[in-house]
Amino acid sequence: MPSVRTTDAVRAFSRFYTARLGVVGPTYLGTNYTLSDARVIFELHTREKTRAADLVRDLSIDPAYLSRIVSRFASDGLLEASPDPDDRRSRLLALTASGMKEAERLTALSRNEVGAMLDGLSAAEAAALETALNTVERYLSPRDRNKSAYTLRGHRAGDMGWIVESQAAFYVREYGWNDRFESMVAGLAGSLLADFNAARERVWIAERDGARIGSIVLADGGEQVGKLRLLYVDEAARCLGLGSRLVDECIAFAISVGYRKISLWTNDNLTAARSLYARKGFTVTDRAAHTMFGPQLIGETWELNLSGNSIAAS
Secondary structure (H helix, E strand, C coil), rough: CCCCHHHHHHHHHHHHHHHHHHHCCCCCCCCCCCHHHHHHHHHHHHHCEEEHHHHHHCCCCCHHHHHHHHHHHHCCCCCEEEEEEEEEEEEEEEEEHHHHHHHHHHHHHHHHHHHHHHHCCCHHHHHHHHHHHHHHHHHHHCHHHHHCCCCEEECCCCHHHHHHHHHHHHHHHHHHHHHHHHHHEEEEEEHHHCCCCCCCCCCEEEECCCCCEEEEEEEEEEEEEEEEEEEEECCHHCCCCCHHHHHHHHHHHHCCCCCCEEEEEEEEECCCHHHHHHHHCCCEEEEEEECCCCCEEEEEEEEEEECCCCCCCC
């Protein structure tokens, strides 16, 4: 159950946002439409054809109220209804050519309104706002946010800094490691950027709703050996199978560019990562005790022979 503080924060933001957009007045953006009218027009513009029952469900609108809107739009030449081939009791609603023009006009008005509100933001502030809005939508969506999709992309400016910060904060918090771990990660990231070879090296960044949630690197270790480094999956993205997907991408790329094996270094207390590597066919080739990060650990070198290798099942 959310706290009263969180509940009131959402209510306060809702009041601020609706007032800021000017949607609490009798009409929408100074037009002859109410906010409900405009929502129906926008939905029909997006969906092209839909059933009235779908609008009732998705907009949480009263069926009788929607019926009056539909009748009015039909009389004004903005909307037309056609038989539903899948259900003879239902009809499909769609905007006419005039309705499409009206939807485009309302879209332009809305964009101008919001654009003016955002005009003073820097590019960095705009990007941060977009990420925050995506996060709010994900958290408040009725779907299971743990199953929401993610995308993979190559690295760009700022990504390596995020990798260093995320890994350092996580391992210090969870395992009590010292600053030498952050120094090591920063060194790996810096050396990769300084001599990056796109033909034989790659960085994968996983994103969900505009936020970075995971990473992995394949670096050229020389002598046809690829070095798997900086595997990280954010705590908010666990149970998505993301770690397995990142390792698979790494293996597939290594095979495609002709590496004969992949090597990685990890520690014996990282049980989830070690289990993942074992499932993918990696084996331990060397173990040595150390205290370079503070606690007593056993560092392990794992290797995967790529001769005749196909990607292991997830």
